[in-house]
Amino acid sequence: MRAIDDYIASFDEDLGYLNWAAFGPISPAARAALVADAELLATGRPEGIAATAGRTTEAQTAVAALLGSAPDEVTVHPSSTHALQQALTGLDGVVIASAAEFPSVTITLERAAAASGGRLAPRWIAPAGTRVTADAVIDALDPDVTALVVSHVDFRSGYRADLAALREALGKDRLLIVDAVQSFGVVDEDWAVADVVVGHGYKWLRSGRGTGFARFTDRARERIRPVLSGRIATAVEGLPADVLPDPALSAQAYAVSAPDPLAASRLAAGVAEIGAVGVRAVEDRLSGNVDVLLGIADRHGIDVASPREPAERAGIVVLAPADPQRVGDVLAAAGCQVTVRSGTVRVAPHAGTTAETLGLFDAALDDARQFTRS
Numbered sequence: 001m002r003a004i005d006d007y008i009a010s011f012d013e014d015l016g017y018l019n020w021a022a023f024g025p026i027s028p029a030a031r032a033a034l035v036a037d038a039e040l041l042a043t044g045r046p047e048g049i050a051a052t053a054g055r056t057t058e059a060q061t062a063v064a065a066l067l068g069s070a071p072d073e074v075t076v077h078p079s080s081t082h083a084l085q086q087a088l089t090g091l092d093g094v095v096i097a098s099a100a101e102f103p104s105v106t107i108t109l110e111r112a113a114a115a116s117g118g119r120l121a122p123r124w125i126a127p128a129g130t131r132v133t134a135d136a137v138i139d140a141l142d143p144d145v146t147a148l149v150v151s152h153v154d155f156r157s158g159y160r161a162d163l164a165a166l167r168e169a170l171g172k173d174r175l176l177i178v179d180a181v182q183s184f185g186v187v188d189e190d191w192a193v194a195d196v197v198v199g200h201g202y203k204w205l206r207s208g209r210g211t212g213f214a215r216f217t218d219r220a221r222e223r224i225r226p227v228l229s230g231r232i233a234t235a236v237e238g239l240p241a242d243v244l245p246d247p248a249l250s251a252q253a254y255a256v257s258a259p260d261p262l263a264a265s266r267l268a269a270g271v272a273e274i275g276a277v278g279v280r281a282v283e284d285r286l287s288g289n290v291d292v293l294l295g296i297a298d299r300h301g302i303d304v305a306s307p308r309e310p311a312e313r314a315g316i317v318v319l320a321p322a323d324p325q326r327v328g329d330v331l332a333a334a335g336c337q338v339t340v341r342s343g344t345v346r347v348a349p350h351a352g353t354t355a356e357t358l359g360l361f362d363a364a365l366d367d368a369r370q371f372t373r374s
C-alpha cells in the first residue's frame with residue numbers, strides 16, 4: 001500500500017465527524033505512543049524515565065522537518081497560546097493584528113501591551129471579510145510598526161492568508177508572527193517567510209492537547225526579548241540552582257519548564273506520520289474533500305462564505321444557510337459534528353474523512369432543506 005493510503009486508513013474517528021478545525025480525534029499512532037510511554041513511566045525504574053527523556057527532542061525534530069528549520073529553533077509548549085505569549089510579550093513598538101483574530105492573538109496581544117509599560121501597542125485592523133491581505137496590512141503600516149501577527153488560516157472565515165505577500169508588504173525589517181494552528185501539517189507552505197510560527201497538535205495533527213510548539217528564527221531571537229524565559233531556558237547544564245543565568249542565546253530561551261514527555265511523544269508521532277507521507281499528499285486529499293463539500297453545498301443551494309480558490313483555503317468550509325441553528329440541529333441529529341457559530345455552520349473535513357461521512361452530511365442537508373434557503 002502507498003504511504004498516503006496507509007495514512008488515510010489510519011483515520012478511525014466516528015462516522016459523521018466533520019469538526020477537525022475544533023478538535024482532531026487522536027490518531028492510533030499518537031495513542032500508541034502515549035500508552036507505551038505511560039507504561040515506561042509507571043514503574044519508577046530509571047531506565048523507563050530515561051527512555052522518555054528524548055521525546056521533546058523527537059517532537060522538535062519532527063516539527064522542524066515540516067517547517068524546514070533546525071530542531072533547536074523549535075520549542076514545545078503546553079498550547080499555541082503559551083507560545084504566542086512568549087513571542088508577543090517580548091515585542092516593542094506597534095504590532096498589527098486583525099481585531100477578528102482568534103482570541104489567542106487578540107487577548108494575548110492586548111495583555112502583552114498592558115504589561116509592557118508603554119513599550120508595545122496593538123494596532124487593530126478590521127479588513128473586509130476578516131481577510132488579512134497584503135493591502136490591508138500596507139494600509140496600516142507606518143514607521144512605528146515592528147510586527148504583524150496573523151493566523152495563516154482564519155478560524156472563522158477559513159481564509160488562508162498569503163504569507164509570502166504579507167512578508168513582502170512588511171519588508172524585511174518587521175517581524176511576521178504566524179499562528180499556524182489551522183494549517184500546519186495540512187498546507188504545504190514555505191514557512192521560511194515567517195519569523196515566528198506557532199501551532200499545536202490537537203486538531204489537524206491528531207495528537208491531543210498539551211502539544212503546542214513554536215519556531216523562532218535567529219532574527220526573531222535578536223528582536224524578541226525572552227521575557228517569560230524560565231528555568232530550562234538558560235545556557236547552564238543541569239539545574240541552575242543558586243545562580244541567576246541569562247536566557248539562552250538560542251530560540252531555546254523561549255521555554256519555561258521541563259515539557260511533558262507524554263505530550264511530546266504524541267506530538268512527535270502525529271507529526272512524524274504526516275512527515276512520512278508528505279504534507280503535499282495530505283493537502284491534496286484534504287482539498288479533494290473540501291471540493292466534495294463545496295459541491296454538496298451548491299447542490300443544496302446553500303451560500304458558501306469561505307473561499308473556494310484552493311490557494312485561499314485549507315480545511316474549513318463555512319456555510320451560511322437561512323437558519324444555521326436549525327441546520328446544525330438537523331446535522332447533529334443525523335450524527336454529523338460541525339461547529340455552529342456567528343450565524344454560520346463551519347464544516348471541517350480532514351484528508352481521511354470518508355465518502356460515507358460526506359454522504360451522511362449530504363443526506364442530512366436533504367432533511368434540513370426547509371432551513372437551508374431563505
Ligand SMILES: Cc1ncc(COP(=O)(O)O)c(C=O)c1O
Pocket residue numbers: 021022078079080081082102104151153154155179181182199200212
Ligand atoms: C487559529 C487558532 N489559534 C489558536 C487556537 C487555540 O490554540 P491553543 O488551545 O493551543 O492555545 C485555536 C483554537 O481553535 C485556533 O483556531
